[in-house]
Amino acid sequence: MRARSEQLITAIVSGARSRRSRFREERITMAHGAGGKASQSLIEGLLLPALADEQLERLADAGTIELAGRLAALTSDSFVVKPISFPGGSIGTLAVNGTVNDLAVSGARPLAMTLSLILEEGLEASVLGEEIEAVARAARHAGVRVIAGDTKVVERGQADRMYICTSGLGLVDERCRASPSALQAGDLIAVSGPVGAHGTAVMLAREQFALEGDIESDTCSLWPAVDALLESAGGELHGMRDATRGGLASVLNELARASGVGVLVRERDVPVLEPVAGACELLGIDPMYVANEGVLAAFIAPAAAERALGALRSVPGCEQAALIGEVTAAEPGMVLVETSFGGRRVMDLLAGDPLPRIC
Amino acid sequence: MRARSEQLITAIVSGARSRRSRFREERITMAHGAGGKASQSLIEGLLLPALADEQLERLADAGTIELAGRLAALTSDSFVVKPISFPGGSIGTLAVNGTVNDLAVSGARPLAMTLSLILEEGLEASVLGEEIEAVARAARHAGVRVIAGDTKVVERGQADRMYICTSGLGLVDERCRASPSALQAGDLIAVSGPVGAHGTAVMLAREQFALEGDIESDTCSLWPAVDALLESAGGELHGMRDATRGGLASVLNELARASGVGVLVRERDVPVLEPVAGACELLGIDPMYVANEGVLAAFIAPAAAERALGALRSVPGCEQAALIGEVTAAEPGMVLVETSFGGRRVMDLLAGDPLPRIC
Numbered sequence: 001m002r003a004r005s006e007q008l009i010t011a012i013v014s015g016a017r018s019r020r021s022r023f024r025e026e027r028i029t030m031a032h033g034a035g036g037k038a039s040q041s042l043i044e045g046l047l048l049p050a051l052a053d054e055q056l057e058r059l060a061d062a063g064t065i066e067l068a069g070r071l072a073a074l075t076s077d078s079f080v081v082k083p084i085s086f087p088g089g090s091i092g093t094l095a096v097n098g099t100v101n102d103l104a105v106s107g108a109r110p111l112a113m114t115l116s117l118i119l120e121e122g123l124e125a126s127v128l129g130e131e132i133e134a135v136a137r138a139a140r141h142a143g144v145r146v147i148a149g150d151t152k153v154v155e156r157g158q159a160d161r162m163y164i165c166t167s168g169l170g171l172v173d174e175r176c177r178a179s180p181s182a183l184q185a186g187d188l189i190a191v192s193g194p195v196g197a198h199g200t201a202v203m204l205a206r207e208q209f210a211l212e213g214d215i216e217s218d219t220c221s222l223w224p225a226v227d228a229l230l231e232s233a234g235g236e237l238h239g240m241r242d243a244t245r246g247g248l249a250s251v252l253n254e255l256a257r258a259s260g261v262g263v264l265v266r267e268r269d270v271p272v273l274e275p276v277a278g279a280c281e282l283l284g285i286d287p288m289y290v291a292n293e294g295v296l297a298a299f300i301a302p303a304a305a306e307r308a309l310g311a312l313r314s315v316p317g318c319e320q321a322a323l324i325g326e327v328t329a330a331e332p333g334m335v336l337v338e339t340s341f342g343g344r345r346v347m348d349l350l351a352g353d354p355l356p357r358i359c
Numbered sequence: 360m361r362a363r364s365e366q367l368i369t370a371i372v373s374g375a376r377s378r379r380s381r382f383r384e385e386r387i388t389m390a391h392g393a394g395g396k397a398s399q400s401l402i403e404g405l406l407l408p409a410l411a412d413e414q415l416e417r418l419a420d421a422g423t424i425e426l427a428g429r430l431a432a433l434t435s436d437s438f439v440v441k442p443i444s445f446p447g448g449s450i451g452t453l454a455v456n457g458t459v460n461d462l463a464v465s466g467a468r469p470l471a472m473t474l475s476l477i478l479e480e481g482l483e484a485s486v487l488g489e490e491i492e493a494v495a496r497a498a499r500h501a502g503v504r505v506i507a508g509d510t511k512v513v514e515r516g517q518a519d520r521m522y523i524c525t526s527g528l529g530l531v532d533e534r535c536r537a538s539p540s541a542l543q544a545g546d547l548i549a550v551s552g553p554v555g556a557h558g559t560a561v562m563l564a565r566e567q568f569a570l571e572g573d574i575e576s577d578t579c580s581l582w583p584a585v586d587a588l589l590e591s592a593g594g595e596l597h598g599m600r601d602a603t604r605g606g607l608a609s610v611l612n613e614l615a616r617a618s619g620v621g622v623l624v625r626e627r628d629v630p631v632l633e634p635v636a637g638a639c640e641l642l643g644i645d646p647m648y649v650a651n652e653g654v655l656a657a658f659i660a661p662a663a664a665e666r667a668l669g670a671l672r673s674v675p676g677c678e679q680a681a682l683i684g685e686v687t688a689a690e691p692g693m694v695l696v697e698t699s700f701g702g703r704r705v706m707d708l709l710a711g712d713p714l715p716r717i718c
Contacts, residue, residue, distance in 0.1 A: 046488055063507035065506055074471055116435045135409075153390075169424070
């Protein structure tokens with residue numbers, strides 16, 4: 001459901017290109033956790049019907065609920081990254097930043113989170129200690145409190161060292177009018193930094209490739225970036241989303257579908273760090289589909305776009321933010337890429353999973 | 360941390376019998392997830408120092424945070440029960456009721472929850488479908504909305520079919536004055552129903568014992584029971600807690616320690632269903648230490664105790680609620696049992712884990 005059920009549901013309801021997926025498979029495969037078409041069919045075809053038939057509300061990365069007269073956002077996430085540490089971060093860092101970012105791109109200032117541990121029997125206590133320290137550091141850095149927790153232990157061979165499940169609670173910022181279904185033709189699209197670093201760093205750490213160049217995960221809290229966007233663009237910020245599983249390509253597809261609009265991306269304007277581009281080429285993967293853990297895409301009305309870009313670039317870590325394309329009225333639900341050679345091609349959701357367990 | 364870190368911390372702070380546990384082991388064992396002394400040492404000796412040193416707040420089953428002028432409770436839980444279904448319930452039922460109950464015994468009316476799935480590659484889609492239906496049914500029954508979710512898939516052999524992680528959000532009821540550290544000498548102790556059924560049902564389902572007698576899990580939402588207690592006893596309800604991992608014995612120990620009081624339990628007054636007592640005898644386990652998923656212990660000022668018991672018994676499923684003992688000033692932090700033969704013995708926290716993975 002991290003595959004963005006919110007806009008999937010919106011799409012179902014609005015009927016924009018609404019060929020609702022059916023779940024026909026007998027067994028769960030790795031692809032169902034990857035954020036592409038298979039994930040979508042699991043969510044739309046199996047999870048949502050069961051819950052929705054019961055009059056339950058939409059499943060979303062951050063659901064909202066009115067609480068004491070204010071709109072609170074509640075999010076939930078599991079982290080199963082393999083290996084648990086990699087250049088630039090570890091499962092503990094990801095757990096905090098991933099949670100905080102789900103709230104942030106929902107326009108909610110993160111306030112509190114919980115930490116649920118599933119530990120494999122035999123895990124080294126020192127490793128657990130390091131990850132809890134990583135959680136503490138990341139939480140302090142993101143300004144979020146860890147206020148509750150849970151610990152379970154399962155037998156050897158019933159987990160892969162450790163999994164971390166979190167929830168996050170925030171209050172939706174009153175400046176925020178953004179929504180996955182509010183994109184408008186003409187909006188300009190910004191990304192907050194270079195794409196593809198996180199997934200590439202994890203992949204290289206896993207596979208022990210002997211590649212040159214230090215590639216570090218981009219994992220960080222996106223609240224400062226969101227805060228800058230809200231302050232500079234206010235109601236002209238129409239949509240935002242962090243480009244996690246499935247990468248920037250998936251996020252653009254999801255929001256195009258949710259809003260019933262088209263998206264045109266200029267490939268040459270999408271920032272990709274040189275070592276990341278090189279590694280992706282060697283690995284045979286497209287950085288547009290590689291997960292990020294500290295990059296968001298924002299959709300801004302043209303009048304406010306340059307101002308918002310300036311504000312974004314003033315946020316530490318977002319110096320390379322860029323405008324990469326625009327929202328169009330043509331081809332609703334479709335993402336087109338203008339390649340460096342001037343041609344155009346469709347950039348669809350992936351069917352399967354090029355990089356499993358990167359978060 | 361489901362081993363009740365809240366009162367552990369209170370105990371550390373208050374110094375009541377405060378031999379603060381140290382974590383000296385090199386590796387995590389099954390006992391660290393069982394809710395007894397080993398869990399306590401993991402929480403106190405490893406998890407809390409890392410987080411507390413970083414100025415983070417206490418880890419508790421339900422943490423509280425002020426939100427828009429009201430006190431909100433946020434809880435977190437992971438479910439790794441084995442097998443995933445058993446007489447009277449399944450992992451989906453447990454996930455909802457366990458979450459709702461952590462809020463309820465914190466005095467918070469459950470409002471919303473999230474659902475995070477960790478699925479093992481190869482899981483039958485039909486099994487997943489059944490569990491999502493079970494979640495939907497239990498949530499509807501408990502009056503709680505499922506508002507966000509997440510799905511991860513891990514490779515075959517890296518999980519045991521499926522794990523469910525949840526969070527729950529509620530508002531603390533304004534009638535509630537109960538706290539783990541507020542027990543007073545003279546308080547009477549009530550349990551909301553017979554103890555030991557859940558853990559026994561899971562154990563029998565797992566081991567394929569050919570025992571007579573249908574033993575079903577007690578899993579249910581405890582909010583109606585808490586609501587009845589709050590309504591009947593108000594501020595005279597000094598403490599309450601659901602008797603999950605480690606059973607009634609562990610809960611009594613935890614609260615005795617947190618409040619710096621003694622507890623005296625009359626063994627003959629503790630309700631245990633006849634088939635549960637028989638199965639426990641055969642398995643060589645004490646029902647006082649067996650997990651429940653729909654039983655709470657409440658600590659009530661004497662003047663309100665009979666009224667509260669009457670109110671509790673009027674709640675469907677709590678007809679066998681009983682007063683089982685009292686809080687004493689003697690032996691702070693210690694739980695004594697008056698046996699059926701008239702003798703007294705200490706009922707301590709267990710060091711290890713008689714029944715792993717029952718929730």
